[in-house]
Amino acid sequence: MQLNLEDLRAAFGFGVAGNFAGHLEQAGEAGDFTSVDAPAEAPKGIFPWYVPRDNGFLRLFPLSHERIVLPVSKTPLNLQIEPEVAVLGVVTYRRDGTVDRIEPRAIGAFNDCSIRREGATKISQKKNWGEASKGIARQLLRVTEIEPDGAAATLRLASFLVRDGEALPYGVDSAVADYSYFGTQLLDWVVDRLRHQQGADGTPLEDVGQQLLAAGRPAVVVIGIGATRYTALGETTFLAPGDHSVVVVYDGARHDADAVQAAVAAGAEHELPGASTLRQVVFAAA
Template sequence: MDLTRLIGFGVAGNFAGHLEQAGEASDFVNVKVKDAIQPKAIFPFYVPHIENSFLNVFPVSHDHIQFPEGADNLQIEPEVCLICDIEYENNQVKALMPRAFAAFNDCSIRRPGARKISEKKNWGSASKGMSLQRIALDKFSSGGELDRYHIASFLRRNGECHAYGLDSPATEYSYFHETLLNWVIDKMNHQQDEGPAEDIAALLKAAHYPQQAVISIGATRYTPFGEQNFLQPGDESIVVVYDARCHTPEQIRNMAVTGEFTGEGMSLLRQQVVAD
């Protein structure tokens, strides 16, 4: 799969408490939602073919994060991403068909006052992460394969391992399954360029209506360590999406401590933080 052909979107505010921990809840104070658990917006992190935009730089790496010069507030955002086929009708998105999922790091620069969400998401090559281990989806509905998976994340620094995000079942996403897909389709077709959000239909047109998308569906809550500690060059970021039928949270934590991940039923993303 040539990922540079896929458009990249993320979902903001799809895990209760994350935006507050990240200090970003105020960015969405004027965004209208129909209920308390509804996500706030979708945002682009990569748009192929678009001209004169930082979003045309492919930002996804499977093994490293490029530490931007002068940054001091870079955070792991541990997520599940869906690899979806897109069906169009009259230049609008008619359907999204998730085909696989993987561990994803929607790594972000905390920039208070940033005009758009995307300005925190793509600072160049290797500013995102996606595991090479993509797990086929039988269905993205209740009882499907992803329902059995958890999301965990860790930071390894100076020989020590710290839990960065809370170990979280994928089913704890606020919007999931058909509810999430229907909401994303609506945002692709109707979200406007307002506040921190962007006109997604215009971006799809600029990208020549790509046939597939990578959609990261939201970051989990942080541990106290993850909330208070930012990435530094030399760190290792770990995001693992694992089958809870095969591994316990304690087993996954022990693997992160030793640096040796073994067994079936996981999508593993390990990235070294490197500086120029």
């Protein structure tokens, strides 16, 4: 499925926090969720990163197929790739405006690029600083379901930092089915959060369902379903101008991890059959 970015300007973008064991701890964000009541194995909540019609910074369209533009800052900012699977879904609403269900249409490579910003009170404050602050693959994989034993059963998620001509593993190569919540369980949980999650002082979460309603009940949503664990390099290495950020969703039944890394090193990851790939060049703020 070829994606037209312009078609996503009317979509609503949000993410899932804490959907892969160990990521929040590595990102230094686990303490932000101490006030959030959730089972240990469950995601912690959802957060917005693009809200059409918003009056604040979330109205800025952040998606790009090929660039990451660093934010303007007088002090150094620690930006990390957040390798994720994105789900492109169609929303059905109830008469009262609340969400009835979300049906998946495609999945693919996504970079929920984030600032490790001390003092941020909401997750969204780390997520959208303007144009080209997020990434989504041009080529998505068309689906009608995303069950762990279905369309996504053999899919894997890998990511790399390409620096000085070398492709360095940034996230731990992981089975997509290893997300804490996936398939129907994930989508049902997301719908529940859109209906019931509340924002309040002392929690990094917001009332995303109300933001969706205020955005005019968009028919399409883009969901970043959570970042995987980092490698030791990914945990401690931040993006700089000239780097390439690469995220690959690939079929583990057709390619092994070494072949994927070799393709990325050669700049040929887009030639991997059955893969969704995203390569973004990092630019300094203008």
